[in-house]
Amino acid sequence: MKSVTLLLLVVLSASFAFAQPDLLDAARKKITASDFVGAKVDLTKLVESNPKNKIAFQLRGLARMGLQDFYGAIGDFNFALEIDSTFAEVLNSRGEAKINLGDNAGAIPDLDKAIKFNPKLTEAFTNRGFAKYNSDDLQGAYFDFSKALELGPVDADKYFNRGIVKAELGEYISAIDDYTKAIELDKDDPSLYNYRGVARYNTNNFTEAIADYDQSILLDPKDPLKYENRALARTAKEDLKGALDDYNKSLDLEADPETFNLRGILKHTLLDYDGAIADYTKAIELDATNPTYFDNRALSKTEKEDYAGAVDDYTSSIELYPTDAESYYQRGLVKLQMNNNYDACLDLKHAEELGSPEAKTSLKKNCK
Numbered sequence: 001m002k003s004v005t006l007l008l009l010v011v012l013s014a015s016f017a018f019a020q021p022d023l024l025d026a027a028r029k030k031i032t033a034s035d036f037v038g039a040k041v042d043l044t045k046l047v048e049s050n051p052k053n054k055i056a057f058q059l060r061g062l063a064r065m066g067l068q069d070f071y072g073a074i075g076d077f078n079f080a081l082e083i084d085s086t087f088a089e090v091l092n093s094r095g096e097a098k099i100n101l102g103d104n105a106g107a108i109p110d111l112d113k114a115i116k117f118n119p120k121l122t123e124a125f126t127n128r129g130f131a132k133y134n135s136d137d138l139q140g141a142y143f144d145f146s147k148a149l150e151l152g153p154v155d156a157d158k159y160f161n162r163g164i165v166k167a168e169l170g171e172y173i174s175a176i177d178d179y180t181k182a183i184e185l186d187k188d189d190p191s192l193y194n195y196r197g198v199a200r201y202n203t204n205n206f207t208e209a210i211a212d213y214d215q216s217i218l219l220d221p222k223d224p225l226k227y228e229n230r231a232l233a234r235t236a237k238e239d240l241k242g243a244l245d246d247y248n249k250s251l252d253l254e255a256d257p258e259t260f261n262l263r264g265i266l267k268h269t270l271l272d273y274d275g276a277i278a279d280y281t282k283a284i285e286l287d288a289t290n291p292t293y294f295d296n297r298a299l300s301k302t303e304k305e306d307y308a309g310a311v312d313d314y315t316s317s318i319e320l321y322p323t324d325a326e327s328y329y330q331r332g333l334v335k336l337q338m339n340n341n342y343d344a345c346l347d348l349k350h351a352e353e354l355g356s357p358e359a360k361t362s363l364k365k366n367c368k
Contacts, residue, residue, distance in 0.1 A: 088118035325354035
């Protein structure tokens with residue numbers, strides 16, 4: 001009787017062992033279909049029946065990543081690595097989970113090991129590139145994104161990633177080449193045109209930048225940043241009316257303080273000081289911690305001969321940024337126009353001490 005029972009157990013164990021690959025494949029399909037909950041349930045049954053199945057832990061970790069449970073994913077990846085410490089794909093996934101948690105310093109050693117155990121694992125170079133980029137190691141990110149492109153398969157994202165790094169390194173011409181290659185592979189991504197537009201703007205190629213922003217807006221007309229970018233390029237082309245239209249569209253989509261500030265600068269240029277003051281006021285209402293908004297409003301108030309209001313704004317700016325020589329200098333000039341020479345000279349002296357050459361000249365002229 002005992003031998004029959006033992007034989008039955010062996011048969012059942014063998015049947016389950018053969019079934020495990022099918023269950024793993026089913027779980028993979030669920031992950032691919034974004035059924036992360038279903039995959040996690042199935043894989044939990046698998047690891048409970050076979051706690052040495054490293055693939056089951058790997059896949060359950062991926063399912064947890066799909067559910068944004070990055071700590072849980074790292075736990076599963078740890079179990080898989082206890083079974084096989086050279087499992088490159090799991091080291092890569094654990095590194096990616098750490099990146100999602102903001103632990104870039106912890107991710108890099110995992111990704112180094114993944115690359116050591118599998119030097120052709122493209123995803124590990126891509127993820128290490130992200131971790132290095134997030135750690136401000138732009139040259140390291142440049143190398144890793146280039147290596148990912150070398151290993152392939154080539155796709156738009158890989159060119160885009162490297163283009164971003166090149167642009168931040170000031171290599172705008174080379175960045176444009178990468179964005180262009182990305183666009184050739186994916187002509188329907190509005191972000192690619194937008195970023196190429198920014199790179200072209202930074203090379204003073206404003207006409208082509210505007211063309212890129214046009215295409216980006218055509219593909220995604222609900223993004224306020226794209227209108228703001230086009231407004232900057234139109235301003236550079238001295239199309240101030242077109243720029244104003246774009247700022248208006250941007251603000252219709254989102255009340256952003258910096259956009260109000262930029263539109264205020266444009267209105268000041270157009271001599272619409274009341275409109276500029278209104279925009280700076282909106283910017284300050286949304287973000288009262290930016291001294292530039294107070295400085296800009298002070299300039300427009302000065303043009304309106306509201307000298308007391310200008311002094312108040314410069315004072316607010318100085319309270320936020322007490323080492324800005326320009327604010328002391330400008331406040332001093334306004335006080336001179338108010339015939340408050342004593343206080344004006346104190347401001348000019350302070351500006352000179354902070355390094356303003358203009359204040360030094362004004363001191364010699366007005367404060368004898």
